[in-house]
Amino acid sequence: MEDYARNVAAAMATTLGPRLVGVYLHGSAVLGGFDARRSDVDVLVVCEGPMTAVEESAAAQRLSRERLPCPAHGLELSIVTFSAAQHPTARPEFELHVTTAPEDTKCVDGRDREGDPDLVLHFAVCRNAGRLLGPGRPAPEAFAPVPDxxxxxxxxxxxxxxxxxxxxxxxxxxxxxxxxxxxxxxxxxxxxxxxxxxxxxxxxxxxxxxxxxxxxxxxxxxxxxxxxxxxxxxxxxxxxxxxxx
Incomplete structure (x- = not known):
């Protein structure tokens, strides 16, 4: 799983270049209880500003099961802007959401959506326990405290x-x-x-x-x-x- 997580981070670094704030592992991989038979690899990516259509397409391709097979149940990854991570709401906005579990493979463009309430807990876990994958800002700098x-x-x-x-x-x-x-x-x-x-x-x-x-x-x-x-x-x-x- 460690090699896979580093490969995900490398794919995001290639896609976003200097606009990448950081790639953060969260969920059971950092809190405990991870089991490759049923656990997803949970990752949050923070970028400086909104993604372009070209970046979204490149991210979807590089993270696909075909290009980057996951050794666990699947990848669950969201890309958010630094502004969204710094100003948590009940439905944080996101740029792109990718899952690669066999029964739930999808790539969702978040730009025309109201946001994803699941990100509330993801932000909170990243702030408290997220692990930075590769270069970037430490998690407590990338994510503001989430109100209780x-x-x-x-x-x-x-x-x-x-x-x-x-x-x-x-x-x-x-x-x-x-x-x-x-x-x-x-x-x-x-x-x-x-x-x-x-x-x-x-x-x-x-x-x-x-x-x-x-x-x-x-x-x-x-x-x-x-x-x-x-x-x-x-x-x-x-x-x-x-x-x-």
């Missing part, structure tokens, strides 16, 4: 989405990491969120979290009861709402 209310709102939005769209283990562990942030402001991986929650839950909830951790790590484990997952996520949303109020 924006982070909490996006964590809650992700949890609402999880209950109907994501695997049970993803929803449970995402609820754990959201709960952790609501308690002490720490942004951690889903796996670390689950481990943290085990000290606070017992009985059926404890078994639910332990099973979710096993499934997330691709260990033998029973199916999760959707009703139990929904209940656990609902409780986590309640805790976040209490903090936000």
């Amino acid at each position: 209310d924006l982070v909490l709102a996006q964590l809650a939005s992700e949890l609402r989405w999880c209950t109907g769209h994501a695997p049970g283990e993803y929803a449970v562990l995402n609820a754990c990491r959201a709960w952790r942030f609501a308690v002490d402001g720490a942004l951690v991986s889903k796996v670390d969120g689950g481990r943290w929650a085990l000290d606070l839950v017992s009985g059926a909830d404890g078994e639910l979290v332990r099973t979710a951790l096993d499934r997330q790590r691709c260990l033998p484990a029973a199916e999760l009861d959707p009703r139990a997952v929904q209940r656990f996520v609902h409780h986590a949303l309640g805790r976040i709402t209490e903090v936000s109020a």
